[in-house]
Amino acid sequence: MKSYNIIGRGRIYLLDLIRGTKVFKVLRELRQQQYLSKEALNEIRTKRLNHIFQLAKTSTAYYKNSTTYDALEVLTKDAIRAHHNELISSSYKKKLFPKGTGGSTGTPLIYLTTIEAKTYMWAGLLLSWEIAGYEFGDKVAFVAGTSLIKRDFKHTVFHKILNVDSYSTYTLNDSNILTYIKKLQSSKTKIIFGYPTALDIIATYIHKNGPFAFPCLKGIISSAEVMTEANRTNISSAFSVEVYNQYGCNEAGISAFECEHHRLHLINTRAFYELDCDNNFLVTNLINEGFIMMKYFTGDRIEFSKEENCPCKRNFPIIKNVIGRSYDIVTDVNNNILHAAFFNILFRQDETIKQFQIMFDKKTITIYLNVESSMKDTSYYNKYLDVIKKHLYFNEYKLVINAPFLKSVNAKHRYVINAAN
Numbered sequence: 001m002k003s004y005n006i007i008g009r010g011r012i013y014l015l016d017l018i019r020g021t022k023v024f025k026v027l028r029e030l031r032q033q034q035y036l037s038k039e040a041l042n043e044i045r046t047k048r049l050n051h052i053f054q055l056a057k058t059s060t061a062y063y064k065n066s067t068t069y070d071a072l073e074v075l076t077k078d079a080i081r082a083h084h085n086e087l088i089s090s091s092y093k094k095k096l097f098p099k100g101t102g103g104s105t106g107t108p109l110i111y112l113t114t115i116e117a118k119t120y121m122w123a124g125l126l127l128s129w130e131i132a133g134y135e136f137g138d139k140v141a142f143v144a145g146t147s148l149i150k151r152d153f154k155h156t157v158f159h160k161i162l163n164v165d166s167y168s169t170y171t172l173n174d175s176n177i178l179t180y181i182k183k184l185q186s187s188k189t190k191i192i193f194g195y196p197t198a199l200d201i202i203a204t205y206i207h208k209n210g211p212f213a214f215p216c217l218k219g220i221i222s223s224a225e226v227m228t229e230a231n232r233t234n235i236s237s238a239f240s241v242e243v244y245n246q247y248g249c250n251e252a253g254i255s256a257f258e259c260e261h262h263r264l265h266l267i268n269t270r271a272f273y274e275l276d277c278d279n280n281f282l283v284t285n286l287i288n289e290g291f292i293m294m295k296y297f298t299g300d301r302i303e304f305s306k307e308e309n310c311p312c313k314r315n316f317p318i319i320k321n322v323i324g325r326s327y328d329i330v331t332d333v334n335n336n337i338l339h340a341a342f343f344n345i346l347f348r349q350d351e352t353i354k355q356f357q358i359m360f361d362k363k364t365i366t367i368y369l370n371v372e373s374s375m376k377d378t379s380y381y382n383k384y385l386d387v388i389k390k391h392l393y394f395n396e397y398k399l400v401i402n403a404p405f406l407k408s409v410n411a412k413h414r415y416v417i418n419a420a421n
């Protein structure tokens, strides 16, 4: 075994030791679990589901009168806020950690997590990095806003041990981007993990001002936002490495990673899930035994692939599409609804359009387009208003070219903003 890998393993051991996690053990478990048969995986999750249901019944005020799992009501974020203390299990004796969800809009949800749930989250992430070539100890760059980067002392130490450098996406201007590129090169970064919209901006800069070589870079993992295929191609060609998607919803115990064949596999032993008739992803976290959430309304909509078997031989189910947060919808004057995916499909064919944002209120819809600066005649884009008029009725339709986008506080790109709220 190579010496650097011993040091790398040492880092993970050290982290487990300091934090009380068992990431190393669970990662090993997941590496084996991914190749188990579907029946064996089902058996594990059914057993865990029965356990968590019984535990909830006997140790939480919220679930004490529940009869069967099927009869449970959907647990909304509002219900969690209203019944926070009733969801805490009296049998769980270890420390509970408050955590906020990184929601793009509205008030973030505060929930409680356990050391076991944190362990699974990290093991799931490391599994996704390993597909991109990650080995313990490798230099990793986080290119993200607040939901992936925490800046307090504890997290700084944690990042040091894990060998992670943070790159904030708050101000991605040209001079910052160049500094970032130089740092990625000089630090011999092996893995980049971050928001696709931020990576896309950096990639576009590289295409325009490069080439820049990243000989040490093994792969890039996109997370926390929906990555379009245009994003993926742009980022991959700029950095000359493969780009993999990672999807997580930590409060729900959801973690999915893309395999070598770019199928998004859901780790189905950490969460029990179902889809309602609108494809809303309702999830029970099977690992968090301290703050029990069953049939939690994640706010994500999911489409599973019909593909039964992946060439990679992993038996974790394949997510075909994360349709996005449910609030990524536009509602017109007549209450017709259109999902952000519609605009994605509408604009992705047009190479001159780099990014879009839709803002609407009760009367007006405004389409913000970020387009190639060489496009002098912006009336060319009016044709899109005609398409939108066929699908949505508003009193007023506006088109704004190359104005700055509104960002959420954590710098995630928001495709749809409902200004009526």
Ligand SMILES: [Zn+2]
Residues within 6 Å of the ligand: 259, 260, 261, 263, 265, 310, 311, 312, 313, 314
């Ligand atoms: Zn696969």
